[in-house]
Amino acid sequence: MREIKILAVVVFFTGLLYWGVEPFAHTKLHPHVPAPEYTFKDVDGLNGLTGDATKGAETVAANCTACHSITAVGFPAIMDDASNAAAYGVVPPDLSSAGKLYNADYLAAFIKDPAKASKTSHKYEDGHASHPMPAYNWMQPQEIADIVAYLQSIAPKEMTNKEVYSDACQRCHSIKYGDFYGGSMAAKTPDENIKSYMGVVPPDLSQMIRSRGEHYLHEFINDPQKHLAGTAMPRVGLTQESEEQVIGYLTEAGDSKKAEREALGGPFLGYLVIFAIFAWLWKIKIWREVH
Ligand code: HEC
Numbered sequence: 146m147r148e149i150k151i152l153a154v155v156v157f158f159t160g161l162l163y164w165g166v167e168p169f170a171h172t173k174l175h176p177h178v179p180a181p182e183y184t185f186k187d188v189d190g191l192n193g194l195t196g197d198a199t200k201g202a203e204t205v206a207a208n209c210t211a212c213h214s215i216t217a218v219g220f221p222a223i224m225d226d227a228s229n230a231a232a233y234g235v236v237p238p239d240l241s242s243a244g245k246l247y248n249a250d251y252l253a254a255f256i257k258d259p260a261k262a263s264k265t266s267h268k269y270e271d272g273h274a275s276h277p278m279p280a281y282n283w284m285q286p287q288e289i290a291d292i293v294a295y296l297q298s299i300a301p302k303e304m305t306n307k308e309v310y311s312d313a314c315q316r317c318h319s320i321k322y323g324d325f326y327g328g329s330m331a332a333k334t335p336d337e338n339i340k341s342y343m344g345v346v347p348p349d350l351s352q353m354i355r356s357r358g359e360h361y362l363h364e365f366i367n368d369p370q371k372h373l374a375g376t377a378m379p380r381v382g383l384t385q386e387s388e389e390q391v392i393g394y395l396t397e398a399g400d401s402k403k404a405e406r407e408a409l410g411g412p413f414l415g416y417l418v419i420f421a422i423f424a425w426l427w428k429i430k431i432w433r434e435v436h
């Protein structure tokens with residue numbers, strides 16, 4: 146009977162901590178932010194226009210390939226990564242997969258005004274330099290829709306998690322444990338260039354899945370300003386699918402044993418139950434001899 150009372154006291158205080166104190170502490174450490182929003186309702190996007198990919202091809206060739214390579218259709222980079230990084234502060238991404246990675250309305254809004262769409266305008270106030278990519282707000286909305294249609298038409302239908310990560314994040318971030326000793330997942334932009342562009346070297350993402358967790362990463366990647374108001378990291382405008390692939394890659398790189406670990410949960414609880422039964426029986430035996 147005494148054991149049952151002790152158990153009841155332990156269960157009561159554990160429950161109090163778990164359902165009373167912990168959720169309260171959590172709301173203080175991680176204030177609630179609105180859930181990720183993948184339609185990018187706030188941007189001035191396509192506004193229902195459908196583009197013509199053939200016309201878009203010409204507009205892209207005339208406007209974008211001076212800075213961006215598009216290897217899928219044979220536009221090489223004009224400069225190597227080091228010169229690009231020195232010129233723009235960051236290596237401009239190859240646009241081969243842009244039509245798949247980014248939400249179409251976001252992409253249109255980004256071309257129109259990169260700083261506004263990526264929520265980094267605050268960096269260019271007070272006469273500071275402007276975003277390294279020019280705003281194409283002088284173009285007709287139809288021309289921008291054509292560019293989006295073209296980028297969608299050349300994008301691959303399927304990409305691996307690693308490819309999505311690389312195209313969306315690797316120009317700024319390293320994953321030093323990405324390919325263990327190969328080091329191919331180092332950031333494309335050298336530290337000193339990205340530091341002068343962003344004001345800080347973007348953190349290595351190898352262990353972010355463990356230190357921040359999936360839930361936080363979804364909110365943060367979808368809109369960094371929600372968690373770090375004023376941060377230099379741009380909103381990248383990924384579709385929900387691409388964002389899941391990015392987090393999939395962060396999990397493969399930083400928490401490769403997750404599935405194995407979680408699969409152990411059931412058997413481990415089973416082991417504890419069986420062990421508890423034996424411990425109980427043993428205790429009865431010992432006390433029977435003592436009395
Ligand atoms: C003067 C060079 C320059 C030109 C011209 C240029 N860009 Fe960019 N673009 C950049 C740079 C630099 C970045 C990376 C900015 C960053 O990461 O903060 C970028 C980023 C992008 C991105 C990534 C967006 C995201 O959410 O991460 C897309 C898409 C893009 N550009 C499309 C285009 C298209 C389409 C054109 C032509 C209409 C174009 N760019 C013209 C320099 C340029």
Ligand code: HEC
Pocket residue numbers: 235313314315316317318343345346347348350353357362365366373375376377378379381383391
């Ligand atoms: C143009 C450069 C740039 C790109 C592209 C970029 N980031 Fe970042 N990121 C940064 C910078 C700069 C910081 C540091 C922000 C700060 O300290 O305010 C950062 C911070 C982070 C953090 C840390 C957040 C925290 O709570 O400390 C995570 C996680 C992250 N980025 C993930 C990503 C992922 C995933 C992608 C690709 C989808 C990405 N970033 C694309 C520049 C970038």
